[in-house]
Each structure stands twice: as structure tokens, then as C-alpha cells.
Amino acid sequence: MDSEHRRLVVVAGLPEVLPLRTEESGQRHFIVAALDGVLIDVITVVPPSEECAAPYTDA
Template identity: 60%
Template sequence: MELSSYYPVICTDKVAESRDFYVERFGFEVTFEADWYVSLRRGAYELALLDHAHPTLPEAYRKRAAGVLLNFEVADVDAEWRRLVVDGGLKPELELRSEDFGQRHFIVADPTGVLIDVITNIEPTEEYAAQYA
């Protein structure tokens, strides 16, 4: 199979609120918009939002996204912590911290409850370094 594109689609009951969140907080641009679907892009990265009750989804799957975690790797997680949490007022679901497995990160949630893990990779401890390929 040859892929021409790949991107997550978040099923939500808050399409407009989620659009504003990703545009204002993470710099995405709207590339298509209907009241039930929004396509977003930031450089090479894409993300879409879909009204969870829309008939384009099989009826048994018309639910809000749950158990989803998006990783946003950034150059300076401390600067993003200040921008998004300290100055921006987002509630952290996980406070800024460094992990032995090689990440400094924090987690916030979008309006639907999708978690966003904002990460800067750091040196792992010796215990974890051996697990990297």
C-alpha cells in the first residue's frame, strides 16, 4: 500500500470550540470547514475534527473520542508550559516534569477531552538508554 496522506480525525461534540483551540493554541490553519467537519493543517501536519453524530460514521461508532493522546514534540517544552499553562490558562492534566525514559513533558486536554502531551526529548537514564534501537 502506498499512502498519500495520514492524519487523525477526532470525533467530537464540540467542533467549533475544538477548531478554535487548535488554531489559537497550536497554530493550525483551517483548510476546509463545514458545521460538521473541519480540516486543519500546520506545515506538514494535519488534523481533522468530525461531529461525532454525523451520518458519515457507522451508527455504532457515533461517539466522542476517548482514550486518545496526541504527542506534540517541541524544541522547548518549558517555553510551551509558560505559554499554554502559566500565561495561557490551560489546566494541566499532568504537571511539567522530566521522565527517566527520556522526555520532559506536560499534558493538557482539548475541549473534547483528547489529551495533548507536549514533549521535548531529553537524555534517558542509563536504565532506559539501552532500550532504544
């Protein structure tokens, strides 16, 4: 994910709309704007935080 962020933002120079971040809900992602203005959300799944997953798992 970090290398893709570097490739699109640093190397290709696409405008970063949302910086690279890890969400508690289980996504690591960033958003860039393509040259035609289309927004691209690049996402990878990561384990959610324990607090976020707790309502959906057996204790």
C-alpha cells in the same frame, strides 16, 4: 519546553492534566486539556537515564 508550558498553562490557562516532568525513559513532557476536552501531550526528547539506556547500549 518550559516556555511552552508557561505559555499554555500560565498564560492561556489550559488545565494541566500532568505537570511538567522529565521521564527516565528520555522524554520531558506535560499534558494539558484543550477547551474541547482533547488531551494534548507536549513532548521533547531528552537523553534517557543511564539505567534506562543500559539494556539498549553496548557496555
